Amino acid sequence: MNALYARPRSVASLLMAAPLTWLVVVYLGSLALLLVSAFWTYSAATDTIDTTPSLVNFGEIIASSTFRTIALRTMGMAALVTLTTAIIAFPIAYYMARVASHRVRGLLVVAILLPLWASYVVKVYAWRIILSEQGILNWSLEPLGVSGPGYGDVALWLVFTYLWLPYMILPIYAGLERIPTGLLEASSDLGARGRQTFRRIILPLAFPAVVAGSIFTFSLTLGDYIAPSLITSTQFLGNVIFSQLGAAGDLPLAAALGTIPVVLMIIYLLAARRLGAFEAL
């Protein structure tokens, strides 16, 4: 080991070799394959795949108003879910980080993490039952003379918000906890009331943490296909890709559609980096 002791970099390389290989081959490799196969073409008549590179799939996506609508609907849903989770998560995270006692804080962390242990499919099915015609939501709203959203995009928005909320709370909680109490005292000392301190000090310092949380909520919504297929009848990017793969068997078109969320996320991550979200993770 003496030879290695003198070369700390070699030790690091050796230790990192296996996980790095895994990352490169399995993650980046499959992503590269996805990108390459997006330029292939599928012939339904002969049920064969032609591997000569062409832009046919992308041309079809851009020309099709259906695909455009679906892409926009998916992005809109991702943005809406991100905004809603941020609005709900912030007060909870704030209470946990700066108000609650040590005990209450621990209980809340458990309460937020616990639902993550349940199967995601089970939770979506549970929501189907909650939202159904004779479900608990309609039953409890009945005395008020209103009914729940039923199945559809509004219901999907509710379900996504429920599913991804923990991924927004935890980064914001960590971000808020990192703000030194001294800064809040200094602000108060300089004449700022609670609301002003919140706006001028807490919010700007916690903002990168919100962006960090939004990376999760945005990307998880963008790529999901199970919840839309169970909750709503409208199409989202995930469903379309799934049906191209399964029913239509057009793998190259599915791959081309699959690059849309990848490109969107790359743009999103670049913007998030500018806002300092990576320092907040």
Added chain:
Amino acid sequence: MSTVAPGSTTPRAEPAKRAIAVRLDGLRKVYGDVVAVDGIDLEVMTGEFFSFLGPSGSGKTTTLRMIAGFEPPTAGRVELSGRDVSRMPPYERDVNTVFQDYALFPHMDVAQNVGYGLMIAGVPSSDRRDRVAEALRMVQLEGYEHRRPGQLSGGQRQRVALARAIINRPTVLLLDEPLGALDLKLRQQMQLELKQIQGRVGITFIYVTHDQDEALTMSDRLAVFDRGRIEQVGTPAEVYERPRNSFVAGFVGISNVIAGEAARSVMGRAGVYSVRPEKIHLADPVRPPADDELAVDGRIAEVAYLGPETRYIVALDVGGELVVVEQNLATSSTEALAAQGRAVRLIWKRQHSRPLTDEVEWAPAGGSDGP
């Protein structure tokens, strides 16, 4: 800072009594079963540089935080310019604080940090810019407006924190060990600058420190804290020359405490007395003391050569030891170090040993000593 009241008829009238900036009345702070501050009464005059001196955990910072409004007192009152502010939040109190760790806002540049109080107060941005520039000039940080706190050195952050507090022209400026994180050289330079700035702006400073040199150098008056109480209040000279008890004598400068057998032998009666090491002279064992002098014999047990002065620890023949500090005016280091083991007579002026008002912790043997 004191001025003769205008319209005063007698030409040699006493200076007008200065207004009280801060008055603490029976101030107490209890955390669970820990008493952090145990009944403090104090008056700080307008324009004064006043220090809270004490070891860590003596309650000086907690007292400061109660004046700022960060901690509500368990009992007692805080008055600012005669107004009871005990139940007011920090943002309603006309005081500003320089924090120990500076607490600069990391997402704002220097100008935004310094101008924060003015922005909150609704001062228009052009006025704000002028006053920020003026404040930065005062702390010698012109041209640093657009730096972030993360790009500044410790000393520069300290100056920004000072400018941010002082720009609001508070009645009282509270400083919580503001130089604690700086190295010695910078510390000494900042001590001088702080004192100059205080003189220029005329704001009352309350300065928390555990460094007795700092407190003695900078303060007009100081309060010595111990275990949640104030042991003594006075000017640096009063506290240094006439410490009230052995805690003050020991904490402010090196001090010799003479008690028990030594007190009876040297002073001629029981009690606790202090004498400063620099007041004692090493003399030949045969030299008789003058009428106004006290003497005690001993042997030099240890010698420490400190450059401009030498410190001797002398074991007394009657028991106990005294520290003596002598200037090396004509003594070389070899001579000083050769003194080890020599029999000496320690002589000092009677007026330099002062009785301390300690509750007697040692029982005087017999108890027959008259006053």
